[in-house]
Amino acid sequence: MKILLIEDDLDLGNGVRIALADQGLDVIWVRRKVDALHQLDVCVPELVLLDLGLPDGDGMSLIACLRQQFKGIPVIILTARGTLQDRLCGLDAGADDYLVKPFVLAELLARVRALARRSYGFQNEVIEIRGLSLHVPTRRVTVSARNVDLTVSEYALLETLMMRADRVLTRRFLEERIFGAKENMSNSLDVHMGNLRRKIGDGYVRTVRGVGYVIDTVPIQKGAG
Secondary structure, three states, X not given: OEEEEEOOXXXXXXXXXXXXXXXXXXXXXXXXXXXXXXXXXXXXXXEEEEEOEEOOXXXXXXXXXXXXXOOOOOEEEEEOOOOHHHHHXXXXXXXXXXXXXXXXXXXXXXXXXXXXXXXXXXXXXEEEEOOEEEEOOOOEEEEOOEEEOOXXXXXXXXXXXXXXXXXXXXXXXXXXXXXXXXXXXXXXXXXXXXXXXXXXXXXXXXXXXXXXXXXXXXXXXXXXX
C-alpha cells in the first residue's frame, strides 16, 4: 500500500515513516502543503496521513481538495488539535479517522491497517482466498495451514493481488506498487512472480495475456486466461 505522509515535524515524521516502512508499506513523506498537492497528482496514494498545522497552509484545505479530486482515498488526521470541536470539524470535513498527538505508534498502525482493510472491502485482519491466507498485522502467509516464507517483494506482490482479488492488475501497476517509479523492472516482476507462484502453488495467480495478473476468488476453468 502506498501512503502519503504529510507531517512537518522532523522527529515525528521520521518515526512514523520508519514504523510504516517496517510494516512493508510504501511511504512518501512530505512536510509542506505544496509538496503534498504535487504528490497527490503524481503518486496517487492509497491512504493519506495528514497533519493540520503545515508551515505553508492549513491541512483542512487539503481535505477539501482530496474530497473534490480524490474522493476515495482514506484520510487519517494526525494533529495536536484535540478538542471535541476540532475532532468534529475534521471528521465532518471528510477525514475517515482522527488521532490526537501525542499518540502511540502501535495505535496508528492498527488504525492504518483497519482503514486499509475497509477501503478494499475486507472486515477482518485475515484475507483468505481458497485456502491461501494472509494475516495482515503479522504478514504471515499460509497455504492450507502450511507456512510460506516470502521475501519483501513477494509478500508485497501477494498482498497487492489479494487486496484487489478478482481485479486484473496490469504489469505497470504492479511494477509501480512493488518497485516504485524505477524503469526497466519487467524482468524483476517476472522473477518475483515466478518465485511467488512456486511458493504458494499453482492455481492462485492467473496470467491475463497482454494485460497482467489476477487472483480469482472463484477458480477459473483452464483456457479462460
